[in-house]
Amino acid sequence: MSVEGPRIVLKILIGDYTLYVTETIVNSFIVVALLSLLAVWLGSGLKKNPDSKKQAFAEMFVSFMNKLTDENLGAGCRIYAPYLAGLFLFIFIGAIIGLVGLRGIPSDISVTATLALMTACMIFYNSVKSNTFVGHFKGLASPPFMLALNILGEFTTPASMAIRLFGNVSSGSIITALIYAALTGASVAVYKLLGMAFDTYYFNIFQVGVPAVLSIYFDLFAGCVQAYVFINLTMAYIRNAGSD
Amino acid sequence: MENEALLNAQATVLAAQAIGAGIALVAGIGPGFGEGYIVSQAIETVGRQPEARSFATSTMFIGCAITETPAIYSLLVALILLFANPFLGLLGS
Numbered sequence: 522m523s524v525e526g527p528r529i530v531l532k533i534l535i536g537d538y539t540l541y542v543t544e545t546i547v548n549s550f551i552v553v554a555l556l557s558l559l560a561v562w563l564g565s566g567l568k569k570n571p572d573s574k575k576q577a578f579a580e581m582f583v584s585f586m587n588k589l590t591d592e593n594l595g596a597g598c599r600i601y602a603p604y605l606a607g608l609f610l611f612i613f614i615g616a617i618i619g620l621v622g623l624r625g626i627p628s629d630i631s632v633t634a635t636l637a638l639m640t641a642c643m644i645f646y647n648s649v650k651s652n653t654f655v656g657h658f659k660g661l662a663s664p665p666f667m668l669a670l671n672i673l674g675e676f677t678t679p680a681s682m683a684i685r686l687f688g689n690v691s692s693g694s695i696i697t698a699l700i701y702a703a704l705t706g707a708s709v710a711v712y713k714l715l716g717m718a719f720d721t722y723y724f725n726i727f728q729v730g731v732p733a734v735l736s737i738y739f740d741l742f743a744g745c746v747q748a749y750v751f752i753n754l755t756m757a758y759i760r761n762a763g764s765d
Numbered sequence: 766m767e768n769e770a771l772l773n774a775q776a777t778v779l780a781a782q783a784i785g786a787g788i789a790l791v792a793g794i795g796p797g798f799g800e801g802y803i804v805s806q807a808i809e810t811v812g813r814q815p816e817a818r819s820f821a822t823s824t825m826f827i828g829c830a831i832t833e834t835p836a837i838y839s840l841l842v843a844l845i846l847l848f849a850n851p852f853l854g855l856l857g858s
Contacts, residue, residue, distance in 0.1 A: 526848075681834055688837035691844070750830040753823065 527629050545629040552614050552626060556607075582606070593756040594763075601759065604643075605752045608636065612751055616690055616744025619697075620736055627747070628691035630683065637683035640755045644678070648762035682754060689747045693739030700735060704728045771856065778852050786846040792839035799832045 531542035563579040571577055583602075586609070590602040615626030626632050648657045661671040704727040711726065807825035811818050845851060 684841055685830060685834060685837050688840050689833075692837075692840055695844075746826060747830075750826055753827050754830065757827070 527624060543629070544624050545626055545632060548618060548623050548626050549615070549632070551623070552611065552618065556610055556614060589752075590756070593753070594760055598759075601643075601756075605755065608755065609748045609752050612636070612686070612748035613744055616747065617740050619694065619740040619744075625690050625694055625740065625744070627686050627744075628694050630687045630691075633686040634679070634683040636686070636751070637679035640682060640758065641675075641679035643755070644758045644762045647759050651763045678758060682751065686747055686751055689743060693743050697732065697735050697739055701728065701732060704731060774856050775853065778856065779850075782846045782850065782852065786843040789839045789843040789846065793836045796833045796836040800829050803828045803832060 527544040529541050529543050530547055533540040533542065563575060566573075567576055567579075571580065583606070586602045586606040587599055590599055590605060594601060612627055615632075619625040645657070648660070652660060661675070662668040705725060707727045708725045803825055807821045810821045814821075
């Protein structure tokens with residue numbers, strides 16, 4: 522928990538090029554491994570008549586995503602449901618690993634920019650699929666005076682999605698870090714009041730319990746809402762691209 | 766003497782960055798009012814048509830997300846001012 526950027530864990534030299542392995546990459550691999558294990562565990566031993574809680578939970582989540590996709594994109598677009606579910610779980614689990622003290626994945630702008638770029642590619646693909654390649658670029662100039670604004674919009678859509686997710690998650694971690702520092706200050710003040718010298722191995726009394734409330738809000742609630750908002754915006758943009 | 770002048774200039778730039786970051790976050794006022802209005806309208810909708818609850822809630826969340834975009838942009842500007850020190854390099858050495 523700090524106001525710094527992601528730490529560099531490893532430097533790999535490939536010729537003249539240095540590949541930086543940051544905390545974000547390590548945490549992403551942890552999350553991906555976790556999600557893969559979860560998927561394998563939830564997907565194994567399925568029965569036609571579910572008798573385990575495991576399968577009931579898996580079916581609940583899958584049908585929730587399918588319903589969400591059907592509602593927002595219309596029937597016949599269920600092919601997007603796995604992508605959206607993956608996006609949701611990656612962002613959500615990536616945000617709540619802050620609960621165990623790891624650095625949240627979406628508080629690195631390169632991650633959110635990557636996710637937004639994937640969405641932008643999908644929007645472009647959908648627009649081309651429903652309007653053909655020429656039609657997509659014609660659509661940009663459909664009222665001719667809007668051409669400049671529409672071309673700008675092609676780039677600001679992924680940029681704003683990336684910045685929204687990054688800003689929301691990283692602002693939470695910054696506020697948490699600031700409050701941690703403030704609580705340390707309060708603890709030092711109390712120790713001074715009692716006439717004791719405060720050192721790092723003294724017990725930091727105010728950091729017990731208080732940060733948990735913040736973590737529940739900033740990691741759990743904000744992470745869930747932002748993941749939900751991100752996939753909803755993805756669906757809204759895909760729907761708009763298809764209906765031009 | 767030369768060194769002292771540079772230090773003074775750097776201190777001024779850092780102070781101006783901190784003040785600028787504070788001013789940038791004033792942009793949070795507008796989205797705050799806007800989101801409050803969205804939520805109040807959503808609650809009114811749910812009160813009038815309880816069957817539209819899930820639709821109103823999900824639309825409210827998306828509306829809030831879009832409304833807070835300016836606040837997030839200002840936050841980004843403040844973050845850049847505070848942690849990236851974009852103007853310190855302009856002083857030269």
